[in-house]
Amino acid sequence: MASIIERTLASGEKRYQVIIRRKGYPTETASFPRKTDAKRWAKTIEAAMIENRHFKTAQSRKHTLEELIDRYTEEVLPTKGRHGKAQQTQLMWWKTELGPYLLCDLTAAMITTCRDKLQAEVTYRKRKRSPSTVNRYLAALSHAFSIAIKEWEWISDNPVAKIRKPKEPQGRIRFLDKQEIQRLLNACHCQPNRFLYTAVALALSTGMRQGEILNLRWKDIDFNRKQLVLHKTKNKERRTVPLASMTQQVLRELAAESHPEHGLVFAEEKADRPANFRKSWEKALREADIRDFRFHDLRHTAASHMAMNKATVSEIAAVLGHKTFQMVKRYAHLSEAHTRSVVESMNERMFETEEEEDEPESVATCGEVLWRSAA
Template identity: 40%
Template sequence: MARIKERLGKDGKPNYTAEIRLKGFKPKAKTFKRLTDAKKWIQDKESDMRNGRDFNTSEAKKHTVAEVIDRYLADVAPNKFKPNELRIRGPILEWWKTEIGYLRLSDLSITDFVTCRDKLVNHGGNKGRPLAAATVKRHFVAIGHVLKICHLEWRWMAKNPLKDGIIEMPELPRGIVRFLDDGELSRLTTACKESPNPLLYPAFVLAISTGMRQSETMNLYWREPETTPTETAWGVVNLAESCIILHATKNGERRRVPLANQALAELNKLAKVRRLDTQLVFPSPTHPHKPIELKKAWTNALKTAEVNNFRWHDLRHCTASYLAMGGASLVEIAAVLGHKTLDMVKRYSHLSDGHIANVVERMNAKIFGGA
């Protein structure tokens, strides 16, 4: 809402005070000698306020990048991110404080960020080693969110200098697709089944059958815990409906994971012999309220099966690869893995070439008839 008040000055001539009151903004007022100037000011100022261009220039001159980061870490980050993400972002933002913390917001320029990017690429971050492209990008994601809050919520900056990806990032390497061939799958399945650790085999079956991330698999509960877990990913098993409901995932959305065949059978077996002092599906034998650590058992199984260059996370690649080779579309693979976009699953597209060829062949046969 805006209005103009007319008052007579000491010289007997009228003055015009323009006032603006918009929800979410502090009231603004300015006095003019001409009515047309007052109307134009209201028009321009309201446009700036509605489109995010209105800010206090004195704030940009008053605050340094270090002060902004400190406020962000104290007031924003704890409410925005889980503990694991905070442990990652904290050191990254401390690195930014070391590099450009002394600069005032009004003095920030693209050149400062280009210099920092080149330093990360060539000399590295806190450990002094050149960083991978993905890590460099993570540094800019972290500081970019700080500047976004500073611009849009605190109104300390006219604009976010990192908005719209104006700085070119180093090219990310193509994702590696490592999945088990038939022989490796058979040997590793046997090795996990014969492992002295009784939880390795059901965890292995569940991971490769559903495509769930390791954190999602390890932080499964038999029923809703009384207090919300602090883990970045956790879910609940629903045997009655043959599914798992992941309440917290990497992309922040809930996901329903169907259970079938061996995975469902293994969870039913575990349910019959599960511990009563914890709700975790895969609890630690010594600390039942924490997930079990399978690293040693997993490493031994890989060695026994003679499977090299393979990580637990690659079980997720196995799921996607087998789905692709079975004729699943990229959209379906993305739904199973819990990806919001198709970019992450395009790496599996070549594995479905045979299925695509059959689709094209059937389409041509329908249109033109058999040869």
Template identity: 45%
Template structure:
């Protein structure tokens, strides 16, 4: 219950002490110069305690963004993949520098939006959105699990526009030239690596970190357990890529399980940057990076009639949004399909 007691200071001033005492909760006191203010405060606090919000609000006033991020880094982030940890540590360190001293009761969307705009001055929209996503997950955990925030304020902050995804793929001449140069490369693994990436659409890290434990030649499949989206993925092995791995299996390194180990340290994958760059140069290919082999595989799939859901399944994307960039290539194939259907149904009399 709430009570208000009249007090007199040593200087003779009258004050009113409001006290809220509810069984099972700490006693809460506050003194006011006016009796009406004391009663109003006591009634408000009593209701908040009974609703279960008062002490949560007090925690928000005591805790800072600094403390919130530190708790997240210590308890939540260690469960994430190492690559994700590295990125989020860097992103959250930036937020700590910018708003770390802000108490949680003052963490407002307007403040976050202001910092978003500062980020956007020298960073791309995609990068800004990754920074927002890192802070957003901290706030989500703080709200849903720790009850230190009433809601996630980042949800009310607009993301920055992101450029349409890059689609750079090899045309027939470039593909032939590149494969010729990788086959002629002094690096014994380069041709197999490029063939595998081009055939399967696997990421650079997925290819380079492959072990024989991932490869089942009898079933013609590679099983990836540590993918970018954190899900297990099976990658079919077909044609040239399968043949190349069969050849590689004939003379495996006995000091490592890696398919493509470094010469200097067999526990680490090989660094192919030099050999890769030389092959591109000799093939006369410009504006092309290793990741574009993944785009090339996806583009070829689209041009051969694969649906967006099929492309997403091959590449290991959780949503179709990431493969929308290849839709125009699928549309070209669709036109051909419709032309053949119309020719079959309506015959030649409809030709102009």
């Protein structure tokens, strides 16, 4: 129940002190120059207490964004794996910009101003941040707010959720054609680095990410079942990857000249850590006359050739390890010819039933298609 006490200061000015005591809540006090303001505040706080909203409101007056980020960095970031370092950098930017502000004072307008600054700033690389990078900064802060809402009960609203996010351009699709695949494999085979050819062949034939390849261990490869198992994936789910015959062959050849006791398939000579073949990769690209191409684009190449080989979106997603079809839909246009052939076949069978039906064409695996291309 709220009580309002009228007090007269030494200057003769009147002040109205509000005291609210309610079971289960700390005593709340505030002072106002007008009685109407005191009554309005008391009514708001009591209503929040009744609806169980007051605790979070009170906590937001006690903690700053700096305190939130510090706690998040200490308790949550260590669980984020390899992404934690990037998120820490992003959160430090927010800490510099808005750290001293109380959580209750942070508004969507303030976040919007910072969003615009993120877009306009020139980084140490002497270029502006891309829309996707700005969105990663916003996502890092948004998740910190979400933890503060759900687990710590410091705040009740997420101001980041109220603002517009920069529109990201459609993801790039750079993939190699058959001739480029042949030139690249030949150039990789000629490099002194003994890992490069096998790593590139594995990426082309399976669509595996570079990190998945570098962290692959010999114990994860089952030559009898013609597959390998990935335990450390981007979406943190175990994934089984089929191996084409030629892919098995190059892996067996590498095993014959490697040291399986090191554990990692692509390990440095004297340490159980991933090998570095960046310079050899760049040299192979130059020798193959392939431009504007990254190692990750080998994954796009695998997916694109699967699409052109009549694989469905769900099949491509399963091979690449995507949880949703959103990322895979970018390859859909490559299978438009297949879609047209399906419609034509359906019409032929519907309206020309007298014709003999063709035998269904089997769909080759990703590895088979690419090795056939490079043959």
